[in-house]
Amino acid sequence: MSLMGSGAKTSGNYWIVNLVCLWVSQILVMAGFSALVPFIPLFITESLGVSDKGEVAAAVSLFNFFGTMAYAIFCPIWGKLSDRFGVKPMLLRGTFVTCLIFPLMGYVVPMQKFLAPVFPFVSAVGLLIFFRFLSAACAGTTAASQVMIARTVPDNRQGFALGSLTTAFWGGAVLGNVIGGLIIHKYGYLVSFWVCGLMYMCAGFCVLFTRDNPVRLHSVKSRLNRQGAAQLIPVFTQAVWIMFGLFLLMGMVRSIEAPFIALKIKELAGEGEAAYWTGIVSAFVALAAVISGVWVGYLSDRYPPLKILVPVVLVSILAHIIQGAAENLVLFTIGRAMLYAASGGLHPILQRTLSAITPKRKRGSIFGWSTCLNCSGIMLASLLGGWIYAETTINTVFYCTALAYLISLPFLIRGIQIATRRPKFQRQR
DSSP states (O other): OOTTTTGOOOTTTTHHHHHHHHHHHHHHHHHHHHHEEEEEEEHHHHHSSOOOOHHHHHHHHHHHHHHHHHHHHHHHHHHHHHHHHHHHHHHHHHHHHHHGGGGGGGHHHHHHHHHHTTOTTTTTHOOOOHHHHHHHHOOOOOHHHHHHHHHSSSSGHHHHHHHHHHHHHHHHHHHHHHHHHHHHHHHHHHHHHHHHHHHHHHHHHHHHTOOOOHHHHHHHHHHHHHHGGGGGSSOOOOHHHHHHHHHHHHHTTTTTGGHHHHHHHHHHHHHGHHHHHHHHHHHHHHHHHHHHHHHHHHHOOOOHHHHHHHHHHHHHHHHHHHHHHHHHHHHHHHHHHHHHHHHHHHHHHHHHHHHTTGGGGGHHHHHHHHHHHHHHHHHHHHHHHHOOOOOOOOOHHHHHHEEEEEEEHHHHHHHHHHHSSSSSOOOOO
16 A cells, blocks of 8 residues: 555646645644744743843853754654655644644643642753754654655756745745734734644645655665665765755854844843844844745755855855844844855755765665754854853844854865766665
């Protein structure tokens, strides 16, 4: 019996249906995520009562660190399972399970009070971090969507498809940032937690209309029965390992200042308007990233990656300097939008390069590992950014990020040069 069910026999263009369904699904996922997570620093300070600068820095850093850690640990596992059982079950798991976990974050204060007589060491911040770890461990829909696209889309449309999917990520971020900012401003944080869960549930229903590649699924099942599970472990080429290193580097460089955006906006706009303006500024930023994702994805199908990468990094450096120097919301928003108009295309460039040097039969596990390495970089960035903020000022965080981009540029250039000159594939064991 086909793992895809009775609908396995489809036309060669079923990848278009996949792209549309995943595009809508990821808009909803990112809208739910962006209606909540960017505002967590404000939730920690306003609803959980954390006021000390060092404690805020630690709480925000650990929230992002453990969330990313869970994502990094479980993404390779979900990637391997997607190679064996298909991407669709992984997407359904990620959306429907996560939609139940996010609303629980809104009740960490009463939970802490309930648990205090038995577990006095449990804090509301600790419970918030625990639920973030749990939600990230069960998620992984972004990587799974990229795997399904990479595995079902023709090679000559990979850049377009991955770039289009990137627009869903950032388009959902635009929607979520606006919704989250308005809801929190008018109704409070608890409603935003429930809206996040509802959007994840709707995203899961969209996934029901997607189809996996039946040839790939049968091939994996046949090899598993014939050779054993150990034979499914991929043998990575040197080029793939180099790309993994670049994903680690870029995850760290791009994420140093990210957890503290709401706190910078709070300094510029004031406490009473912080959530509202965080949503508005983030929406403009995400809109710039939508444009970047489409444009860079289109260019990556036609030009070598280095011709796109260098100007993207240079603009990102300038954008961080502008944000660090900004003394009003207008200038900060311009710098933030510049950053994502440029750096929004960095991930598609690396994904397109990795896809080009990877056979389709290995893309599930390899994309899972690339996400793991990218998340590992984000984990390091969370700790580094928290340390810089605690020891200096919020503006210094942006200047240090600009310096990190500058230092990373020669490594990115040389790494892509070496990776694209190595043999594309390594024979499966």
